[in-house]
Amino acid sequence: MTTLYIVLPCYKEEEALPLSAPKLKEKLLSLIDKNKISDDSRILFVNDGSKDGTWRIINELHEQDRHFTGISLSRNRGHQNALLAGLETAAKYADAIISMDVDLQDDIGAVDEMLEKFEAGCDVVYGVRKARKKDSFFKRFTAEGFYKIINKMGGDIVFNHADYRLMSKRAVNALGEYKECNLFLRGLVPMIGFKSDIVLYERDKRVAGESKYPLKKMLAFAYDGVTSLTLTPLKFIRRAGIFFTLTGVLGLAATITLFCLSIASSVWIVISSLVTMGGILEFSLGIVGDYVGKTYFEVKHRPRYFIAENLLEE
Numbered sequence: 001m002t003t004l005y006i007v008l009p010c011y012k013e014e015e016a017l018p019l020s021a022p023k024l025k026e027k028l029l030s031l032i033d034k035n036k037i038s039d040d041s042r043i044l045f046v047n048d049g050s051k052d053g054t055w056r057i058i059n060e061l062h063e064q065d066r067h068f069t070g071i072s073l074s075r076n077r078g079h080q081n082a083l084l085a086g087l088e089t090a091a092k093y094a095d096a097i098i099s100m101d102v103d104l105q106d107d108i109g110a111v112d113e114m115l116e117k118f119e120a121g122c123d124v125v126y127g128v129r130k131a132r133k134k135d136s137f138f139k140r141f142t143a144e145g146f147y148k149i150i151n152k153m154g155g156d157i158v159f160n161h162a163d164y165r166l167m168s169k170r171a172v173n174a175l176g177e178y179k180e181c182n183l184f185l186r187g188l189v190p191m192i193g194f195k196s197d198i199v200l201y202e203r204d205k206r207v208a209g210e211s212k213y214p215l216k217k218m219l220a221f222a223y224d225g226v227t228s229l230t231l232t233p234l235k236f237i238r239r240a241g242i243f244f245t246l247t248g249v250l251g252l253a254a255t256i257t258l259f260c261l262s263i264a265s266s267v268w269i270v271i272s273s274l275v276t277m278g279g280i281l282e283f284s285l286g287i288v289g290d291y292v293g294k295t296y297f298e299v300k301h302r303p304r305y306f307i308a309e310n311l312l313e314e
């Protein structure tokens with residue numbers, strides 16, 4: 001029988017945890033009762049270096065019921081690293097691992113269907129949001145635009161899928177072979193291959209607490225995704241460079257002609273085109289710099305996380 005681990009990264013989630021834990025337990029126990037998963041299945045919380053009561057609550061839950069367990073990272077490493085730590089830990093014990101956020105925005109009702117697809121031979125089952133009715137127009141527009149842009153640039157991510165997914169043990173082990181420290185899991189998982197499918201679900205509001213992804217962090221994450229998956233921005237810069245060089249040469253020729261004919265003082269045209277070119281060059285250099293910077297961090301092969309405490313090894 002399948003042993004299932006549900007992995008939930010938690011950062012300062014003392015408000016959401018007491019509300020979501022009973023719902024998660026109910027789901028896990030109902031699946032055990034229906035003989036769909038083994039009694040060794042667990043809900044694995046990953047404390048991502050929270051300084052509030054998150055780890056204390058996880059410990060209390062573990063003492064109350066052995067179906068709850070947890071690991072605690074040595075410090076805050078961010079959602080993607082925390083998730084990877086949970087997946088890799090769970091893969092030591094589980095046949096199938098489902099990742100989701102602790103705020104239960106992702107409908108846990110979809111777990112049954114994910115399991116069915118796993119039993120039918122899928123190694124990866126992506127949770128895909130049906131509609132974004134509960135998102136604001138701005139969130140919907142930016143989020144859907146992000147998927148479209150990244151795929152246009154050559155990335156291969158599943159439309160409207162975040163990090164709610166089921167992975168088999170071997171899929172997680174394969175993911176572990178990707179050693180990069182700039183993690184963008186939803187871009188990496190489709191690269192693994194194996195048989196996959198999707199499950200549609202409705203995304204809800206947070207049960208409690210605040211989003212740890214404000215607009216600034218969301219944009220940074222999207223930019224990180226693009227630069228992790230594709231070199232298209234660099235190619236775009238090269239083409240833009242050719243275009244502006246040609247335009248510049250033509251502009252210069254026109255300016256010299258105007259000047260020789262004493263039709264107008266073209267000094268302002270020159271100044272404004274210099275400023276524009278300077279801006280474009282600096283912007284382009286910035287993007288190139290980001291790629292170089294990322295490479296710099298990758299070649300260091302720094303560890304992605306350390307587990308400080310592990311309730312599974314008690």
Ligand code: UDP
Nearest residue numbers: 009010011048078079082101102211212213
């Ligand atoms: N999270 C984490 N480490 C961080 C930030 C967030 O483990 O540094 C967790 C957080 O507790 C939650 C999940 O990642 O379970 C997603 O975060 P959130 O719900 O705030 O993001 P949103 O759904 O608003 O994009």
Ligand code: MG
Nearest residue numbers: 101103105206
């Ligand atoms: Mg959330």
